Amino acid sequence: MALLDLANPSRFLTLAARLLPWLAAVTIVLLAAGLYLSATAPDDYQQGATVKIMFIHVPNAWLSMFVWGIMSVASLGTLVWRHPLADVAAKAAAPIGASFTFLALVTGSLWGRPMWGTYWEWDARLTSVLILFLMYLGLIALWRAVEDPSRAARAAAVLTLVGAINLPIIKFSVDWWNTLHQPASVMRMGGSTLDKAFLIPLLAMAIAFSFLFVTLHVAAMRNEILRRRVRSLQMQQARAFVSEVSAGTSAPTQIIGAA
């Protein structure tokens, strides 16, 4: 199946039905392996056992930015190529990205209290991630506020691309400003500064959470396509209702799902 074939929602649904059980199984195995490696990782000489929070905090933080990146590419697909699945992909990703961002903030806060002595500090990294979370919520609200999905998609695509400016700010905030948050220790010039004892469980959890995202995203996209089919059939039913009433024929059928 060529990649272009996936532009057809029906073909995407068929592929999703085949892929989802396998994706779910791989995700469960990877999460089990990642959790085992995290549980058996040694304590850090300075942080003690709190280093275990890193194994869930960092993958969530990476994914919070990665998901917005995916949504930005999808937004280009909406605005430039008008790909039929682009705004479906962006809309379906937003609640998942918001969840990862929320978890990055919560786990970071719970890691910060014993290590920094505070749950929260208005420094550049923490504040820019909080702004990312608020932008996710704003996008979700926008999609819910506009009834026509194609109109909502264009407005959301513009907002997503504007919001993408925040991604390099988050990434380089620890270099550009003097922050309480530590500088990058994995994705940096010159290689990782993390010892393998911590790097391997961290990468295992990052891969597992990435598969979790892909699984949830495919499932959420399937739901969004079905939701649009429901809307399309309801509009078809409403048109039939109006024509029956205007023609003065027998009692019109009840509109299902109408408020």
Add this chain to the structure above:
Amino acid sequence: MDLGPYTSFIATSYLAVLLVVVLLIGWIALDYRAQKARLRTLEQSGISRRSGRSAADIR
């Protein structure tokens, strides 16, 4: 496994992740069931897609 004096912070972090992931999976699963049920109800009322294929059958 001894997590030392910060057990509560570590356990709360992992529980928070578990809770949010379970809620996310549950929401997506319930949404899928709801959309399929709405499509079946619409099709049973005689509304069908222009292609004539079932909207609820995706396999």
